[in-house]
Amino acid sequence: MSLVFQGVDLKRYLKSFQLAGGGDWQVLVWVEGRARLASHPAEVTQLVARIRATGIDLMPDAEVSLCDEQGVIWLMPIRDHLGTTLASVVVASDAVAFDDRWLESVRQITWFLEHDTRVNLELAEMADELNRRHEELNLIYSTNNDKDEDQDEQEALQEMLDHIRDHMDAELVLLSVPERRVWVSSIGDVGRPFLERLTSADAESVTSRWMQAHGEPLVINAPNDEVAQEIGFSPPFRTIVVPVRDEREDMIGGLAFCRSFDKPRLTNSDKNLLMTLGARISKLIQTHFDSLTGLPRRGRFERLLKRAMHEKEGRSGRVTLVHINVDGLSALNEHFGVLAGDGALRVVASQLLKAARKSDIVGRIGGDEFGLALIGCSERVAMRKLHMLQDNLARQPYIAGRARQILRFSAGVVETDPATSHMEAMTKAKVVCNIAKERGGNTIEAYGSTEQRVSQRKEEVRILNDLRRAAEDDRFVLYAQEIRATSGDDPSPHFEVLVRMLDEDGRIVPPNDFIPIAEKHNMMPMLDRWVVAHALDAVRSSGVLDRYPGTVVSVNLSGQSFTSGGVVEELERVIREKSVSPANICFEVTETAAIADMAAAELHIRRIRKLGCRFALDDFGAGLSSFSYLRALPVDYVKIDGSFVKDMCRDRTAAVMVEAIHNVSASMGLKTVAEYVEDEQILIALQSLGVNFAQGYGIGRPMPLEEFLASCVATPVRAHG
DSSP, rough: HHHHTTTEEHHHHHHHHHHHHOOOEEEEETTTTEEEEESSSSHHHHHHHHHHHHHOOSSSSSSSSEEETTTEEEEEEEEEOOOOEEEEEEEEEEEOOHHHHHHHHHHHHHHHHHHHHHHHHHHHHHHHHHHHHHHHHHHTTSSSSOTTOOOOHHHHHHHHHHHHHHHTTOOOOEEEEGTTOOOETTTTTHHHHHHHHHHOOOOOOOHHHHHHHSSSSSEEEEEOOOOHHHHHOOSSSSEEEEEEOTTTOEEEEEEEEOOOSSSSOHHHHHHHHHHHHHHHHHHHHHHOOOOOTTBOOOOHHHHHHHHTOOOOOTTTEEEEEEEETTTTHHHHHHHHOOHHHHHHHHHHHHHHHHHHHTTSSEEOOSSSSSEEEEEEOOOHHHHHHHHHHHHHHHOOOOOOTTTEEOOOOOEEEEEEOOOSHHHHHHHHHHHHHHHHHHSSSEEEGGGGGHHHHHHHEEEHHHHHHHHHHHHHHHHHHEEEOOOOEEESSSOSSSEEEEEEEEETSSSSOOHHHHHHHHHTTOOHHHHHHHHHHHHHHHHHHHHHHHHHHHOOOEEEEEEHHHHOOOOOOHHHHHHHHHHOOOGGEEEEEEEHHHHTHHHHHHHHHHHHHHOEEOOOOOOOOOOOOOTTTHHHHHOOOOOOOHHHHHHTOHHHHHHHHHHHHHHHHHHOOOEEEEEEESSHHHHHHHHTTTTTTOOSSTTOOEEHHHHHHHHHHHHOOOOOO
């Protein structure tokens, strides 16, 4: 016999009953057809038989009292907050009538017992509710954005729907987002036709019309309830449909929950939970799918590609990957607005989806970039598909404003193999696509036909990464090469500052290996600023300016720095900060960089010379120059291109060019510097022409800047005649 009822200790109440009656009566607590507690256990059977003989229910809905030849019996129900009888207290005495005083005492004790029972029931219900809420929270957050890198979003959604089905005792849970190619069901394709109808995002669908009219989820609880009648459609289940929305809050699909009609009705609590889950799923969809095109974003595309490339069952494992870049999108945005560009991307995405099979993978992997993975497809077939796509776009011009634009794209095609990782394949495809763009766009290139160029591009990427790391680690060093006066009348040092890069092992990287890459990727302004600042630091701290106030430090400015905004202000700030007189500084710019934008070149040179600096026009003659440029550009020095100087003693034409450049420059009051002076014979020839300065291996090889400056301070530099 249990002495606990709904968590209440009945022994404590038994003592209270006995005290109230002075021990002259029998007390029984009756629950579910058996005695839970009795003051006289041996007499329970007789007492129960006495009551049943009267026809009175042992668990009455209200207080009952009766008399028989053996005495009096009193029954009082114990009810929950809904009025349902849970148990009854039975008191029997051999008295002939009830005493009002002890009867009132019994009522009070029973009332307290009922109160304790209700409190315990409410606490138990609260605990159950908390457990349920805890399960719901686990359910809601079982799909999150911090998944295992290899877990696909589709798998996470499948897991979530299975949890919903188990937690809410459902027959079927379905997620359908047609535009994102997402279809997830808790039990395969069961019920798919009618659920596709309910979860459709089409504006004419019954669900969309209902939600637009009522602003709340669709809930059907009976085959022909009011909602079913209003939408004119009755599913064979109790059904809740909540929307899945995109970033603009437009419905793009639905989450449907179905429970059979023989199970409990769907409640507001069920609806609220599904709404929360729908919002959670909407967020997940927004995170992994592009809102503009509806295609998977880069992360999801990469995971799907990785899975496809390593799928062994039922497939050859062959995947041909295509990297697509829409040509001219920036120009389209600039001339017709961003909305026109967005529309063009949607058109390309739509055409890609039409060209792709169900098993293929299409994704938007960048602003104007798409990825297409053709499963079990050869490079030849992929090329044919892409040419057909180009033809389709050409036949259907895109209307931007009032203009008809033919959308074009460049593409790189890579047929993968089992030894290739998905990231390696993506890198190859992008490199090949870049090569296609460099050929003028609207071009499709295959990896096999461009492998040598791809190898060169890989080397370029490697050097670029080395260059960036060198910039972060301050792995540049400065060298100096003497510029010697040919007349011997000026002992002050004049030298050009040169930059070298160190690799990670401390070895010198020749400038021809990294300068072109820095120029191509717009890193020269950064490098030029570093050179100017560190060169002036070295010159100031060496003491050479104290010994030779006429020292001239020549520093190159790249075409990028020379034409970029703010260059004068930046140079002025550095010169002022380093406390070096502008008169000691000469900036050099190549002839080709200067004439690329004559107006900007003239403006920058005049402003820099206004600071007090000098200017040299480097490599003059290399670009088949016109001497008229010298009149437009206010420079101090003309550096004669070394290709003429090194051959002047054995090539009459080269000698004539050197002489002509010097004579024209001298007539304009400009000093000349001959580059590539490799031996004494060339130096003598230059002296005979009157060229002012010489620079080259015959004068002095480049050496570390600190070493050169130290030699200048230790031993005066003399001009050689």
